Amino acid sequence: MSANGTQAIDRAAELLSLVVLADEPPDFGHLVSDTGLPKSTASRLLQALERHRLVRRDGEGAYGAGPLFAAYASRHDPIDDFIALAQPTLERISAATGETVNLAVARGQDVTQVAQVDSTYLLGTTNWLDVDVPAHCSALGKVLYAAGLIPVPNRTLEARTPHTITDPRKFRRHLDTVRAKGFAQALGELEIGLDAVAAPVIGRSGDVVAAVGLSGPSGRIKNKLPQLGSLIKEHAQALSSVLGHQPRKEGAA
Amino acid sequence: MSANGTQAIDRAAELLSLVVLADEPPDFGHLVSDTGLPKSTASRLLQALERHRLVRRDGEGAYGAGPLFAAYASRHDPIDDFIALAQPTLERISAATGETVNLAVARGQDVTQVAQVDSTYLLGTTNWLDVDVPAHCSALGKVLYAAGLIPVPNRTLEARTPHTITDPRKFRRHLDTVRAKGFAQALGELEIGLDAVAAPVIGRSGDVVAAVGLSGPSGRIKNKLPQLGSLIKEHAQALSSVLGHQPRKEGAA
DNA sequence: GCACAATGAACCATAATATGGAATCTTTGT
DNA sequence: ACAAAGATTCCATATTATGGTTCATTGTGC
Numbered sequence: 001m002s003a004n005g006t007q008a009i010d011r012a013a014e015l016l017s018l019v020v021l022a023d024e025p026p027d028f029g030h031l032v033s034d035t036g037l038p039k040s041t042a043s044r045l046l047q048a049l050e051r052h053r054l055v056r057r058d059g060e061g062a063y064g065a066g067p068l069f070a071a072y073a074s075r076h077d078p079i080d081d082f083i084a085l086a087q088p089t090l091e092r093i094s095a096a097t098g099e100t101v102n103l104a105v106a107r108g109q110d111v112t113q114v115a116q117v118d119s120t121y122l123l124g125t126t127n128w129l130d131v132d133v134p135a136h137c138s139a140l141g142k143v144l145y146a147a148g149l150i151p152v153p154n155r156t157l158e159a160r161t162p163h164t165i166t167d168p169r170k171f172r173r174h175l176d177t178v179r180a181k182g183f184a185q186a187l188g189e190l191e192i193g194l195d196a197v198a199a200p201v202i203g204r205s206g207d208v209v210a211a212v213g214l215s216g217p218s219g220r221i222k223n224k225l226p227q228l229g230s231l232i233k234e235h236a237q238a239l240s241s242v243l244g245h246q247p248r249k250e251g252a253a
Numbered sequence: 254m255s256a257n258g259t260q261a262i263d264r265a266a267e268l269l270s271l272v273v274l275a276d277e278p279p280d281f282g283h284l285v286s287d288t289g290l291p292k293s294t295a296s297r298l299l300q301a302l303e304r305h306r307l308v309r310r311d312g313e314g315a316y317g318a319g320p321l322f323a324a325y326a327s328r329h330d331p332i333d334d335f336i337a338l339a340q341p342t343l344e345r346i347s348a349a350t351g352e353t354v355n356l357a358v359a360r361g362q363d364v365t366q367v368a369q370v371d372s373t374y375l376l377g378t379t380n381w382l383d384v385d386v387p388a389h390c391s392a393l394g395k396v397l398y399a400a401g402l403i404p405v406p407n408r409t410l411e412a413r414t415p416h417t418i419t420d421p422r423k424f425r426r427h428l429d430t431v432r433a434k435g436f437a438q439a440l441g442e443l444e445i446g447l448d449a450v451a452a453p454v455i456g457r458s459g460d461v462v463a464a465v466g467l468s469g470p471s472g473r474i475k476n477k478l479p480q481l482g483s484l485i486k487e488h489a490q491a492l493s494s495v496l497g498h499q500p501r502k503e504g505a506a
Numbered sequence: 507g508c509a510c511a512a513t514g515a516a517c518c519a520t521a522a523t524a525t526g527g528a529a530t531c532t533t534t535g536t
Numbered sequence: 537a538c539a540a541a542g543a544t545t546c547c548a549t550a551t552t553a554t555g556g557t558t559c560a561t562t563g564t565g566c
Contacts, residue, residue, distance in 0.1 A: 004552090006297060006304075006553085008259075008524060009301040010305070020321055038525080038527075040543090043545090044259060044525090047259075048259035052263070053270075065329075067337065069326075069334075070334035070337045071334075072273050072322045076318075078326055080323075084323045258525075259523095260523065260553085261524085285514095291556080292513085292515085293515080296514065296515060297516095297554090314513090
């Protein structure tokens with residue numbers, strides 16, 4: 001039962017979501033079976049959506065997102081959409097941990113933090129969005145290095161703390177570990193007493209497009225690293241699914 | 254009067270289009286006045302659209318495109334959307350002239366043709382999508398040079414025909430003319446007997462993002478250059494409007 | 507601080523729309 | 537030539553969407 005007086009719109013919107021989010025363009029039969037609507041009802045609703053440029057139909061009858069979506073996409077900076085899509089994930093990580101949560105992308109050879117949810121603790125971290133962080137000292141940076149989105153330097157790296165990895169060969173081996181584990185950690189490497197974990201976000205194409213991570217004081221982070229590592233990986237994978245990434249199925253030929 | 258049995262969807266879709274295509278995020282009052290709907294009807298429809306993630310509302314009550322649009326945008330190559338949006342314009346130019354119509358963008362230092370509508374004449378031109386054309390000999394290339402999207406060479410240019418401009422300083426002055434007139438022409442510069450005109454397509458940001466042009470044999474093109482120049486400019490400006498470009502208003506402060 | 511206007515959501519009697527089974531049409535396969 | 541499948545159209549009617557009215561909240565002017 002729909003909210004009062006919007007059943008037709010609810011049904012049309014359900015059809016529209018199926019079309020827009022489909023991995024393969026669905027045909028009429030799939031839309032009928034997926035929604036359980038009678039054929040005449042589905043036909044009428046789809047024709048209305050097509051008339052309003054919300055869906056389009058190709059020559060073989062398969063449905064896709066219509067020109068209104070293309071118009072939207074052509075008018076907006078994709079990073080804004082990505083940030084908007086990622087925001088619920090950042091908030092879930094924050095809700096689960098209470099720590100500062102960040103999203104970062106590679107821009108040129110730098111790590112740019114594009115979104116943040118602040119810590120719920122009084123002892124948290126700064127607003128990183130305005131801070132120029134050396135990538136080799138941060139978990140987010142290590143993820144983007146490991147993915148090859150920024151070139152790994154061959155020179156001796158800056159020692160921000162005694163814990164910072166400065167030898168480039170050691171740093172490369174460290175990135176191998178990041179790849180193997182599926183997440184990065186930075187323990188007092190940027191600042192004594194500040195720890196972080198981060199994991200890669202994978203786009204529809206299968207490539208890493210961003211890193212999502214959390215940070216806080218060592219006293220809260222250090223003893224929970226395996227759990228926090230798993231948590232950040234899971235949330236990063238969930239966000240990757242929202243972006244359309246289909247993880248390789250086990251047992252595939 | 255709507256098509257049979259889709260009035261509610263028609264109304265909801267009208268609201269949605271207004272929101273998605275608005276230059277500034279509209280508030281509830283604007284949507285009511287723009288559509289003529291009673292407040293209670295508009296409120297119910299907008300709540301349904303919000304519930305289905307087609308619109309979102311910011312803290313101050315202004316409406317914007319919802320997460321479904323962001324999800325779409327994050328999953329699609331923007332050039333595909335741009336080509337889809339441009340296709341009706343190319344078809345209108347083709348209908349008006351019968352000549353081969355192309356859309357081109359700058360990729361690196363090259364001109365890439367991304368869409369074409371073939372000539373309706375038997376004597377037309379080739380499928381340019383697969384042809385690597387020297388940019389200085391083509392109307393499309395001159396538009397992209399003039400816009401600064403590809404760097405203007407300082408060396409002597411390749412002479413493809415006796416009409417090709419090869420002196421770089423003369424070529425730069427020629428590009429000044431292109432900017433002044435608002436469209437480019439290439440008369441037998443790529444191939445004897447082959448003429449073309451092209452105009453810039455401007456994105457929402459105000460920058461040139463593409464060139465749209467037409468080409469054909471000199472016998473059909475040469476005598477109509479002023480008309481074809483005006484036509485291609487008008488259609489390029491219409492496409493720019495679809496992309497959200499707002500031309501500077503005359504008499505503005 | 508108060509009166510009033512503006513904004514936007516909720517209510518509900520009822521007008522009118524959206525429904526969906528059946529019929530029909532078109533295309534494809536045998 | 538005929539059957540099957542897919543999709544659209546028709547139309548009696550069940551049910552929904554409508555919109556005038558009311559209400560709650562917020563903003564503004566005095």
